[in-house]
Amino acid sequence: MLRCHGEDDIEVLDPSGGWLERWHHRFAAQGIRHLRSPAVHHPHPDPFALLAGSGDNDLVRAGQANLPTTTAFARFIAAVVGTLGLETAVTPARATRLDLDLEGVASVTGSDAVVRRPERVVLATNARRPVVPAALRAWTRHPCVAVGDAADVRRTPPGGEVLIVGGGISAGHLALGATARVARVTLVSRRRLEVRRYDTHPTWLGPRKLRPFAAEPDPERRRRMIDQARGGGSMPHWMRRGLEQATEDGALRLRQRRTITAVETRGDRLAVSLDDDTTTEVDTLWCATGGELDAATDPLCAALRDLAPTPIARGLPELDAALRWPGTEVHLVGAAAGLLLGPTAGNLVGHRRAAQRIAAAVRGEDPLRADRLTTGAGACPATADQRASSTTRGA
Numbered sequence: 001m002l003r004c005h006g007e008d009d010i011e012v013l014d015p016s017g018g019w020l021e022r023w024h025h026r027f028a029a030q031g032i033r034h035l036r037s038p039a040v041h042h043p044h045p046d047p048f049a050l051l052a053g054s055g056d057n058d059l060v061r062a063g064q065a066n067l068p069t070t071t072a073f074a075r076f077i078a079a080v081v082g083t084l085g086l087e088t089a090v091t092p093a094r095a096t097r098l099d100l101d102l103e104g105v106a107s108v109t110g111s112d113a114v115v116r117r118p119e120r121v122v123l124a125t126n127a128r129r130p131v132v133p134a135a136l137r138a139w140t141r142h143p144c145v146a147v148g149d150a151a152d153v154r155r156t157p158p159g160g161e162v163l164i165v166g167g168g169i170s171a172g173h174l175a176l177g178a179t180a181r182v183a184r185v186t187l188v189s190r191r192r193l194e195v196r197r198y199d200t201h202p203t204w205l206g207p208r209k210l211r212p213f214a215a216e217p218d219p220e221r222r223r224r225m226i227d228q229a230r231g232g233g234s235m236p237h238w239m240r241r242g243l244e245q246a247t248e249d250g251a252l253r254l255r256q257r258r259t260i261t262a263v264e265t266r267g268d269r270l271a272v273s274l275d276d277d278t279t280t281e282v283d284t285l286w287c288a289t290g291g292e293l294d295a296a297t298d299p300l301c302a303a304l305r306d307l308a309p310t311p312i313a314r315g316l317p318e319l320d321a322a323l324r325w326p327g328t329e330v331h332l333v334g335a336a337a338g339l340l341l342g343p344t345a346g347n348l349v350g351h352r353r354a355a356q357r358i359a360a361a362v363r364g365e366d367p368l369r370a371d372r373l374t375t376g377a378g379a380c381p382a383t384a385d386q387r388a389s390s391t392t393r394g395a
């Protein structure tokens with residue numbers, strides 16, 4: 001978005017050294033074949049940019065929406081990065097420290113020991129810590145236990161037994177991926193599996209929900225609104241059907257409204273006990289129970305907290321309209337901007353809104369006016385050219 005608006009001097013720090021490496025890794029690890037969000041949601045400012053270059057095999061129909069395949073999405077991102085000349089913008093380094101001067105301008109130290117002093121900094125680290133059920137906390141380092149992103153369906157033990165904890169889309173992908181690799185799977189979810197097409201209801205993409213949210217002065221109340229809108233984990237109906245089919249085929253045991261009470265080793269296997277007094281022996285245990293951000297403990301936010309205190313509502317900081325930590329030139333995007341952008345802040349659509357606001361602030365314009373949700377405010381000229389030579393299809 002910033003490059004689309006003429007910003008040339010952009011450096012991205014990411015230890016992976018590439019674009020969307022964590023995204024690609026997660027999608028491969030969970031064997032995800034298509035996105036959950038429609039094809040108008042992606043990092044480019046023009047919502048129709050992906051559809052414009054898509055063929056029939058690039059999209060999966062779900063209700064009224066077209067969902068991009070994982071391959072088509074990756075190809076689109078690579079094309080945008082190439083068109084905008086951003087291939088070499090990522091420096092393979094981790095931001096290890098952020099300091100502030102008296103004007104609120106930040107300097108960022110990288111794992112390459114270089115200290116950078118840009119005009120402004122955008123923190124897009126998605127610094128979630130996995131939420132691990134109490135009975136599993138002592139086991140997170142055990143070789144048979146994988147938590148969050150470490151759960152990798154490609155490491156399914158051939159013909160072995162896997163226990164997956166969680167009831168959201170990640171747990172569902174892992175379960176279906178492991179059964180496809182001929183593992184026997186037990187899926188343990190503390191609630192009944194909840195079926196929803198998107199993780200947040202689409203009304204949150206329009207003014208009906210977002211206006212009252214933005215008008216609420218109390219950050220704690222906005223925080224509660226986010227929790228209520230997102231609920232716990234959920235999965236689309238096609239995934240639920242797939243799990244039912246796997247259950248009928250005898251490949252999956254679905255244990256809903258159950259929690260783990262104890263884990264112990266038995267030889268090189270794990271014995272996992274549930275609160276119905278049953279015990280299951282497995283080769284591997286994958287924990288897909290989500291994660292949480294906490295700006296109150298995130299080390300990269302330490303100087304921000306000390307020198308420019310702002311309310312933090314259960315992990316989420318109160319920011320200004322340009323998503324700046326108030327009194328500084330440090331913007332936060334992704335789920336960390338939830339108190340301003342609402343429950344979809346951490347999704348692709350939230351990232352686009354964040355980028356629209358920051359690009360407006362860079363231009364000296366009103367960030368609120370720039371945040372027009374899914375309208376194509378400020379479409380990039382490069383894509384306008386691409387569209388002229390291809391057919392645009394509605395989502």
Ligand SMILES: Cc1cc2nc3c(=O)[nH]c(=O)nc-3n(C[C@H](O)[C@H](O)[C@H](O)COP(=O)(O)OP(=O)(O)OC[C@H]3O[C@@H](n4cnc5c(N)ncnc54)[C@H](O)[C@@H]3O)c2cc1C
Nearest residue numbers: 013014015022035036037094095124125126334346347348
């Ligand atoms: C399995 C899965 C499927 C999803 N599918 C969808 C979907 O279909 N549609 C949708 O809208 N959303 C989806 N989401 C939500 C998705 O996570 C977001 O849309 C998107 O990945 C969030 O991007 P992000 O940049 O905030 O975080 P991430 O993608 O997690 O990227 C954070 C980046 O920050 C880097 N980083 C972290 N710390 C530092 C540091 N100190 N210094 C430098 N770099 C650092 C990391 O290396 C990483 O590259 C999905 C999430 C998951 C887990």
